[in-house]
Amino acid sequence: MEATPHSRPQDPAGEAPARVTVPDLQQMKDEGRRITMLTAYDWGMARLVDEAGVDVVLVGDSLGMVVLGYDATTPVTMDEMLHHAKAVRRGVRRALVVGDMPFLSYQVSREEAVRNAGRFLKEAGCGAVKVEGGGAVVETVRFMTAAGIPVMGHLGLTPQTAAATGGFRVRGRDLASARRLVADAADLEAAGAFALVLECVPAALARLVTERLRIPTIGIGAGPGCDGQVLVVNDVVGLFDRFRPSFVKRYAELAPTVRAAVGEYVADVREGRFPDEAHSFTGEPPWLADLRAELEAG
């Protein structure tokens, strides 16, 4: 059985906005329309990203690095992911919302994987989940899709195991690892994955995988030959400056703008320029004299 994200309504319990059908990524690949994906971690940014017309909003476990201040994604918990996925879901009307399953939420057993993936769908209202890796993860993906959970794969640089496998570096540079990546990609497709993220791999390898798969590939540091592209939104708008991967293109520099705005605010308050009359509830209340007299009388 194949579980696709559009095969189910993406509706959480509660206060979700009315929505149209999520984009059909398979149809987009088949028609040669490129897929756009960005991360978001809260309601406000999710709304902006959705309104700008992105097809897929990923609640990435990069949360740990760009929002929570860890230097890796591995400490991120299911509860943290769900907390943010719920907020994101409330901000999205149109895009497919994908919950990134955190480290050790799907590796311990396939039962635990289904239970945790189910929480993204049932509690947060996500339309799909994403898991990292090939090899042993493939059977888990098969089990999850058989249970009706739409699963996105993720190969190449897989940050959850990066520390154990050579760091934040390009993958698939030699023939053996390229061969393994091609095989993992085919296995994930056969296991029912509906799309595949390719992170930090040579453009030629990503193109080859994209040509050989029926399901769409979504690249990050994987060149122009993929069916779509994903980036971390904080990188795109210049709100993250701890490091900048070479594949990131910055479309805005918000950090200096925020710093300057906050600096002006601080100076205004210190100098007594803000708040002023224009930002106060002005006018003399009719009872003011009475109140003063009353207080003075004790």
Ligand SMILES: Nc1nc(=O)c2c([nH]1)NC[C@@H]1CN(c3ccc(C(=O)N[C@@H](CCC(=O)O)C(=O)O)cc3)CN21
């Ligand atoms: N802000 C942010 N952006 C991301 O893209 C991102 C995260 N955080 N956190 C989770 C992972 C980690 N990622 C990273 C982080 C660093 C590089 C990096 O600096 N790579 C080098 C490659 C060097 C080499 O292979 O020799 C580069 O130059 O891009 C790559 C991916 C991608 N993901």
Ligand SMILES: CC(C)C(=O)C(=O)O
């Ligand atoms: C960079 C994307 C693919 C991701 O997994 C994340 O943001 O966690």
Ligand SMILES: [Mg+2]
């Ligand atoms: Mg991730």
